[in-house]
Amino acid sequence: EVQLVQSGAEVREPGESLRISCKASGYTFTSYWINWVRQMPGKGLEFVGRIDASDSYSTYSPSFQGHVTISIDKSLATAYLQWSSLKASDSAIYYCARADSGYGVDWGQGTLVTVSS
Amino acid sequence: QSALTQPRSVSGSPGQSVSISCTGTSSDVGGYKYVSWYQQHPGKAPKLMIYDVTQRPSGVPERFSGSKSGNTASLTISGLQAEDxxxxxxxxxxxxxxxxxxxxxxxL
Structure with a gap:
């Protein structure tokens, strides 16, 4: 069974750094991309970026380029989404998804990030 | 790139059919087969229901179907059920x- 288990809820202050994780199991991690998707409170889905787990090549939505970094650790079958300087507007639920031909076929449970002073 | 345009809400009675439209441009929806649909229940992660315009992943009921005409894609749910x-x-x-x-x- 494919599973994507995300790290728990986080609370940070503006300007702080953060890394959230997405641990994959039940499939060959390096054979698929991982997508990251944001959902702000009461709002719709937004594509953040994605990473090819075979070679760590990543692409980002223009809206997020330069503000977040996506990475992986093959040895842990884990993908990461990180910020070096959080803003209040980063408060949202972040989902990871195993991507097959670009489609999110299996999703994590989501990680709630709250940025508040 | 702008978000695709969907109606904010639709409704139907159990057993009826409903369709949800999705309008883009010739650079996205209209130009390629790469259109998908996701279902999200409150507090849950999204679930892939349709991909490549018309294809259903394993386990998705046949009453969910997808189509496309020009720059508009549609999701149709027939035999509406409460869990939809x-x-x-x-x-x-x-x-x-x-x-x-x-x-x-x-x-409803």
């Missing part, structure tokens, strides 16, 4: 991913 009440998002996967704004389906 959810938010539905279309998505274009040309290069980057572009989601629609979401449609709330209410089963």
């Amino acid at each position: 009440e959810a938010e539905y998002y279309c998505c274009s996967s040309v290069g980057t991913l572009i989601f629609g704004g979401g449609t709330t389906l209410t089963v």
Whole structure:
């Protein structure tokens, strides 16, 4: 069974750094991309970026380029989404998804990030 | 790239059919087969319901179907059931991913 288990809820202050994780199991991690998707409170889905787990090549939505970094650790079958300087507007639920031909076929449970002073 | 355009809400009675539209441009929805639909229940992660415009992943009921005409894709749910009440998002996967704004389906 494919599973994507995300790290728990986080609370940070503006300007702080953060890394959230997405641990994959039940499939060959390096054979698929991982997508990251944001959902702000009461709002719709937004594509953040994605990473090819075979070679760590990543692409980002223009809206997020330069503000977040996506990475992986093959040895842990884990993908990461990180910020070096959080803003209040980063408060949202972040989902990871195993991507097959670009489609999110299996999703994590989501990680709630709250940025508040 | 702008979000795809979906109606904010649709509704139907159990057993009826409803359709949700998703309008883009010739650079996304209209130009390629890479259109998908996701279902999201409150507090839950999205679930892929349709991909490549018309294809259903294993386990998705046959009453969910997808189509496309020009720059508009549609999701049709026939034989509406109470558990279909959810938010539905279309998505274009040309290069980057572009989601629609979401449609709330209410089963009356």
